[in-house]
Every structure is written in structure tokens, then in C-alpha cells.
Amino acid sequence: MHPNVQLIHRFYTAFQQKDYITMQSCYANDAVFSDPAFVNLNSAEVKAMWEMLIKKGKDLQLEFENITADDQQGSADWKATYTFSQTGKKVINQIHASFRFREGKIISHHDHFSFYRWSRQALGAIGWVMGWSTWLQQKVQAGAGKNLRIFMESKV
Numbered sequence: 001m002h003p004n005v006q007l008i009h010r011f012y013t014a015f016q017q018k019d020y021i022t023m024q025s026c027y028a029n030d031a032v033f034s035d036p037a038f039v040n041l042n043s044a045e046v047k048a049m050w051e052m053l054i055k056k057g058k059d060l061q062l063e064f065e066n067i068t069a070d071d072q073q074g075s076a077d078w079k080a081t082y083t084f085s086q087t088g089k090k091v092i093n094q095i096h097a098s099f100r101f102r103e104g105k106i107i108s109h110h111d112h113f114s115f116y117r118w119s120r121q122a123l124g125a126i127g128w129v130m131g132w133s134t135w136l137q138q139k140v141q142a143g144a145g146k147n148l149r150i151f152m153e154s155k156v
Helices: 005-018 020-025 043-056 115-123 126-128 134-154
Strands: 027-034 061-069 073-084 089-103 106-111
Touching: 005 020, 005 061, 005 073, 005 089, 005 106, 005 115, 020 027, 020 043, 027 043, 043 134, 073 115, 115 126, 115 134, 126 134
Parallel strands: 027 106
Antiparallel strands: 061 073, 073 089, 089 106
């Protein structure tokens, strides 16, 4: 098995076990992360994001499959099932992750999922009506960024 396949497997196995410390150790010190909710995070932010999501995600369940990787890049498909804390609604989010690697660490991680599908589950009626809009996505991004900043400041 390629070492970067093992790295992705270790990352998602740690995620299943709610072991954010192992997840954090998979990233390079200058790594970047982005998804439809958390945009352009640096290494410190992405490490804090996983810690925050694990600590706040009491009922999070995770499955992963289709891991591929070579020396430079890789990908995986994963599914997160959880209750969205702001609304109490159940979410089943199908995600495709793409990675770039350097020296046995993740240097770039991008998660791709349908914001519209997510917003319909997480936000209910407003997601059905406005989930396609840039306005709602930017509002969710602003809230996610604010929550991450508050979480990071509380650890200082």
C-alpha cells in the first residue's frame, strides 16, 4: 500500500475514533484546507477546525472509501452523519476529498460537496429556498469562520 494511501487511511480512521490529535499530525505545518463552509484555512486553522468539529459533534458518525494516492496527490470519498447543532436537524453529507502531499504529510486538502444538498438538510426550509444562493453560502461561511475564531481564542 502506498504511504500516502496509508496517510489518508490513518486520517479518516482517527476521524472515526474522534482522535483529532492524530488527524492534526497528518498535516504539514504550512497546509491549507477549503470546503464550501470553511474557506482557505491555514494549517493552524484546519487543525483547530477538526478539533472543534470533533468536540462539538457528539453524534458524528463517519464512513470512508475509495482511497487513492500516489507521491503527489490523492483522494477519498467519505460520508459524515451528524446533527447540525444550530438547528438540531440530521445531516448526511457525501464528500469527495482531494489531497496533495509533501514529505509524508498533507499539504493541501479540499473537500467537495453539494452546498445546496447540505443546506436543505441542515437548515430546513431556508436551505430548500435559498440553498442555491451565494448569499446563503457566504452567510454560512461567515458563521463557520466566526465559530472557528471563537474556538481558537478560547484555547489561548
